[in-house]
Amino acid sequence: MKDILFKILFYSGLPYLMRLVFQKNRVTILVYHEIMPSTAEKQFVYLKENYNLISLQTFLKAIESKDKSLIPKRALIITFDDGRISNYQLLPIIKKHNIPVTIFLNSGIINTNRHYWFRYNRELFSNSYLKRLSNKDRLVLMEKHGFIPEKEFDSPQALNKNQIIEMSSYIDMQSHTFFHPCLPKCDDEVAKFEIENCKRTLEKEYNFQINSLAFPNGDYTDREIEIAKQAGYKSCLTIDKGYNSIQSDPYRLKRLDPNDTDSVAEFVVKTSGLHILLKYFRK
Template sequence: MNFKKMLKDQLAYVYFNIYHKHTSQIGNRILIYHSIGSKLPHDSYGISITKERFVEHMLFLKEQYEIIALNEDYKDKLDAQTLSITFDDGYKDNLYALEICEKYCIPFTLYITTGTIGQKDYLSQEDIKLFANSSLCTLGTHGMTHKHLGLLNYAEQEMELTESKKMLEDIIGAKVLHVSYPHGSYNADTIFLTSKIGYNIVSSSHIGLNTKANIDFKRLKRIEIIASDDIKHLERKILGYYDYLALKEKIPH
């Protein structure tokens, strides 16, 4: 374990035991996965976890938590401790996630960067149709080119959000109402455009628990799961050990 991760874990332990475990918040924790079992050339951070670890995670989550879908009933289910599972980007290896989630009846949301469809390491149109045919999967977009939306002008953002929605809808033959911000980047224009274009549920990269008191469907809170997260770290992320990281976030209004 490197020094930076060790320090992060120590701060998490102190934060949780001194403060967080005494707040007793009830709500939904959304997890972000990316790639499963692939060696991606651009993965210097560890977004691709092994297949074995992914299965280990899913079995643990299925046994220990109630896992709910991000759908129109989501707000009505925030009076209990629940989990939701999402995948960002649309990697080809997410077909393995589909197989495992169907095997254990686990609902999930898949956000696809539509500009990469059919490219090496990414899902094809035929792959996406397999997800669309699963009753456990909700499909959403992740922008057209995975650019930081918050750094783009209004017209560029509108293109990213509109074209990605249209492209995915054309592939699956159904409305797409979900989107997640690439890199977690957005601004006031982004929020306005998601409503204008017709996205009802929007996932951010802000860390925290989604509760009845703080629910914001234009920036649902999530936490990222990475390759080095064993069951202990996974459980700590769910329990809120790392929510202290939200204290330094700047949230656009």
């Protein structure tokens, strides 16, 4: 039923109207995590044909300067969260089509064999349940079942340093915290460490200019924004649904999530923001 619904919406022409009306004078930011190269190529080509792709840094300059000339009509930004190892396979496609992309890295997981906690023993743990726990209680529970953030496994889940350095010639690398916790579930000391240390590590070990933070899971409060400001970040990205403009709060930038789908219909509908509009009217 879900697939049928997306196909109906796709062929209805409504995504085209969304681009024409709602996205024309706004900036759309997409968030990916992990997609196959074949899917990426098709989706990136579609995006180039139907939107004007710009970099996150260009948008941040426009916000800071209030210069509308930096933002074309139907502007769209592509981002990836986590820095998963499979993202390296997308580099030839990004180079081939000259696609501006930002990847948000977990500096405590990249270049190690450490694993993402939310991908560990999925049959045993429900992520929705774990995200409701305090960070301390989550770590205690997961340690009882063999997982600690510093544990080195047999194979990596994140990009290594050589891959990151090679990709950084074509891709903007930014911050996604150290171990990817749910920040509002952390105490002040841990939240401060996660936000500050990721920036510090990426700047010191990779010589990157880090000015943007993507909140893990999109979870944040005013506390996290204040910590980010004090740490020297110029922007934060959420997964609050909607579009952006040069009037947007740079510390609460909205993103749309295609959910790493390989369905053309679902991707087009979600990229247009149509599904968010329909959910709004349904409520």
